[in-house]
Amino acid sequence: ERLSGFRDALEKEGLSMPPEYIKIGDFRLNSGYALGQELLALDRPPTAIFSCNNLMTMGLLQAIHAHPAHSLGKTVAVVGFDDIPISTLTDPPLTVVSRPMREMGVQAARLIMARMESPAKPLETVVLGPQLIIRGSEKNPGLLRWI
Template identity: 40%
Template sequence: MRVTIADVAREAGVSKTTVSRVINTKGEVDGSTAARVREVIAQLGYVPSSGAVGLARGNSRTVGMLVPSLAWPWMGEVLQGVVDTVEAAGYGLLLFTISRGAESVEHFIGRVSARAFDGLLVVEPENTMDKITELHRKGLPVVLIDDRGHHPEFPSVVTTNREGGASAARHLLAAGRTRPLVITGPLHFGCTRERTAGFRDHQPDAIVVTGDFTEALGRRAVEELIASGTAFDSVFAHNDISAAGALRALRAAGRSVPDDVAVVGFDDIPMAEHTEPPLTTVRQPTRRMGEMAARILLGHLGGVAAPAEPVVLPTELVVRASAP
């Protein structure tokens, strides 16, 4: 149930006009009264709707963006797409990460309560969707980028993860590779499930090892398979970092790439062109995803209804020397 300005006024024992003055920093309000109103706002989790704030004091002309970490290799491209779009529209950007866990979440919630931005772009950090959903229901416009958990209540921009996995499988199959190793991402990610399903649509007998998108686990998966004596002729890693770990393990074991084992990654981060050999990979349109999500959010802030269905941008197989 959405908390209203009337709820805040009633709990604080003041008029709605007083609450509005505190929220919008307009008009004289006694210091102790203002402090009590802010305390009640925090307790109730009141978030003014973007429309109400705009009417009261004008929009902040700022967009918020919440991401798990800037260390993710493709995050820079997503962020650049967002920045290019919001700046062209005369908006600023506030960036939040969850690098300090609960402390970061509380800082972010405080900035929402302070109305520091008009709407929010989200690359879903773990264990935050309950909070984001609550804020959205209280009036905060939200657009998801790469909806890894599938949340149909939010507008979102996604890519064709299943088709991306399928394209990798078809490419390897066309090259005669019929004993593939698949190194996945974390299983609770929607993209992991979709990439695996797409690959298995064409190569149902693939050996699947659960990974975590790290170089270390990509390397370890290949090392353990070689040590077990299991035959495999190709690797499909769910991101380029894991694929780089697989390349390292194959090189250390004396396996030739691509003669003995072909390797395909996912993402097409800048590093992919510079591995040894250069990496065949499934390209995500990461910059375009950032641009499109920002356009949807800015349009919504301007009164344009957000699309009811996810906006889907296609992946593309990029063929290089690791799997020609």
């Protein structure tokens, strides 16, 4: 869903992305690191990377830090998904798409209780929107190079 949402957003704005920039990981730290290394080793590495979860983002940041030609917020911008406390400790602090986790839990509990009280009641869908928290890692002077 995250990838299709990202592609939909690009399409809506009339933008495209080279297919070699799309990497599918397994939501683990090592995957973020390995895929970050692959992206940074390209002849024309991306100037901005959106990472789909906190562990992969941390691995990506390790890859950027280990690569001598790249620097977070200078040669490559990063936006992560999920807001964790360590996101504010990077330099620059990590810009993230944050989900309302507490509210998700509250709504899930409410839906379960409602289902237990009225099993025949039609299913209810609750949509909770994410929030973009801008902290600084989204900056990059060469950001629009590939567009």
